[in-house]
């Protein structure tokens with residue numbers, strides 16, 4: 001069965017789309033089959049993988065508000081190697097249009113269930129290994145649809161001041177969806193993004209995130225990298241655009257962690273690093289699981305390679 005992961009944070013610009021595209025690209029590079037779903041009216045993900053959104057006949061908007069099936073909307077044959085359900089600016093009106101529709105929170109889940117079940121390859125060996133859902137920077141109906149359709153939640157957090165602001169609200173919403181709409185929803189983990197190892201602030205915020213959320217923070221930290229910022233304007237993933245960059249290395253490490261693979265041996269530095277990245281980012285170990293991790297984060301990524309919990313601290317203690 002495909003792992004369905006919602007990449008969500010209502011905070012804007014924290015790395016959701018960059019993570020969805022480049023985590024997906026590296027999972028593909030590691031031999032996995034990946035479907036991306038763009039749930040943001042800004043359509044940043046669709047443009048990042050070089051889909052001409054202006055000329056689209058159908059998008060996720062038609063999926064949510066009309067009768068189209070995923071099969072009629074999905075874009076295949078992209079250079080990134082992933083299939084994509086694109087977005088469109090029309091999606092901005094979908095929440096209002098659906099305001100009076102009964103069951104509006106579960107439309108995406110139903111369409112996705114039908115699509116995955118109907119594929120001829122479906123069965124014990126599913127057509128996709130991963131479905132990654134890129135959420136908009138809000139906790140409205142589009143995000144609720146993503147959380148209802150997903151099994152796991154990944155939360156990119158920018159390692160800057162105010163990073164943790166809004167986390168309680170986000171976790172409340174995840175908890176509510178879990179209680180009312182999707183019992184199987186789990187928190188897969190927090191992904192520290194846009195980390196700048198040269199600044200004290202970035203390092204302090206990272207250790208605060210790790211102290212607060214402990215084992216629920218991925219060990220892989222995504223550093224600030226200009227190649228990651230440039231890749232979307234070329235319609236390329238980081239794997240296509242700059243496979244030797246730090247950005248590619250960080251997302252490869254994240255993809256391996258998501259798959260439960262051991263970290264790669266650190267290769268000797270061959271290329272001259274960009275000045276802004278001359279300092280290697282630390283690969284922080286998980287904080288003491290018995291430490292301070294009080295928020296209702298739910299479960300953890302089953303496949304994550306991590307130390308065993310300390311005796312007397314079962315996962316449920318932190319649910």
Ligand SMILES: Nc1ncnc2c1ncn2[C@@H]1O[C@H](COP(=O)(O)OP(=O)(O)OP(=O)(O)O)[C@@H](O)[C@H]1O
Nearest residue numbers: 012013014015016017018137194223224225228229
């Ligand atoms: N690690 C990184 N290094 C450098 N630039 C980055 C990095 N991650 C993201 N960016 C850039 O930061 C900006 C915001 O990133 P992104 O679009 O992924 O965030 P987002 O959370 O999806 O934003 P939104 O909330 O608007 O959807 C983009 O211009 C992106 O190219």
Ligand SMILES: [Mg+2]
Nearest residue numbers: 016017040044
């Ligand atoms: Mg985005």
